[in-house]
Amino acid sequence: MIAAHNTSYLAKLPAGLKFGALLAISIGLYLIPSWQALVVLLIGSLLLLFSARVKFQQLRTALITLLLILSFVFISLGMQTNWENAWVSVLRLLTMCMFAYAVSLTTTFDAMLELFQQVASPLRYVGANPAQISLGLSLAIRFIPELKRVYLEVREAQHARGLANNPLAVAVPLVIRSLRIADDTAEALEARGYDSADKLK
């Protein structure tokens, strides 16, 4: 889920401040044992989301998945420990996720990458290149749906040839096509003036 254009007051705050606050809140939530206090904070996180004009539609799929996971956590924790403990844990996770959505949906992807580069800048001293790592991250996010599309195409083609149950028949063309995409993308990066050596300066 990538932030669409958001013009709320939260979007105008620096990404570092928002992520720093999120980190502090996440740690703080684990120091609160009372479920009543957690409910108040959950309401606060929802108000923050709404005040930042985040559309419910953007969150729908993520929320459904989250609620399924939390239901599983609630049941397993409840059975292993006690139901109050499970309730507190689920409230903590849910509140943390709501704050996280409020931050991630009001921060542009570009701003997140820049923040990542700043945070990861000490890695230069051990020979790593934060700019390259951040480009790698953005390429991974960009190409996951692309690779899924290629996988579905290959699977469909192998279905048509009666090879649907043969994992090798799907894996080999998938790897070859993925390598071709990687080659094309590397060429496009060059053509668009990307120079990894520059980023080391």
Add this chain to the structure above:
Amino acid sequence: MELPEIQLEQVTVSFEDRTVLADINLTLNERRIGIIGANGAGKSTLSRLLNALVVPTYGTVRVGEMNTSKHAKQIRRDVGFVFQNPANQIIMPLVADDIAFGLKNLGLSKADRKVRVEQTLDELNIKHLADRESHTLSGGEQQMVALAAVIAMQPRTIVFDEPTTMLDLRNRLRFQREIAQLPQRAIVITHDLELLEDFDRVLVVTDGTIAFDGLPADAIAHYRQWSHV
């Protein structure tokens, strides 16, 4: 816009033992240039020579005063490249960020990048795509975004490698209009012969050599004859 002369002198390109282009001599001055030829004839290699994605094994390629073997980085700022499959050319997950990517590589400030991105989106009438995730775009939209990413960098020459192959008729016509309106020089490698009708010059590449060089109608007739169509 003053367009730099592109000059290829005795250019040969070999990959391992295979010669892909042999002894090519060309001077390109025109605004609209087409390159046609059979699959594997060397068209794509020829196009990649023009912005230093491929450097000659022998001979020299010059864009203005710059030699592609020595000034690749500067040449890529002046010669943009639109690939056949736009999906592999779009680097960033969001359209606006993708257009800004090349500008970041040019060293533009954040504020300048923002202005240039908005200007380009507006110019191509695709402002509505700015916040879309790249993978959700249709083929035609992806091709327009790929073009926008190149135009934003303000090169004086744009090379298109089979740009209409993956487009339907409507998007193909739209793309053709966009190419026609570009103030830049456009060098288009294509199998889509209709696209070249209004061009100034068309080269026919056959087996790694320039088999014909002339006006579109003559070049297309030569190519049709060669292909026995």
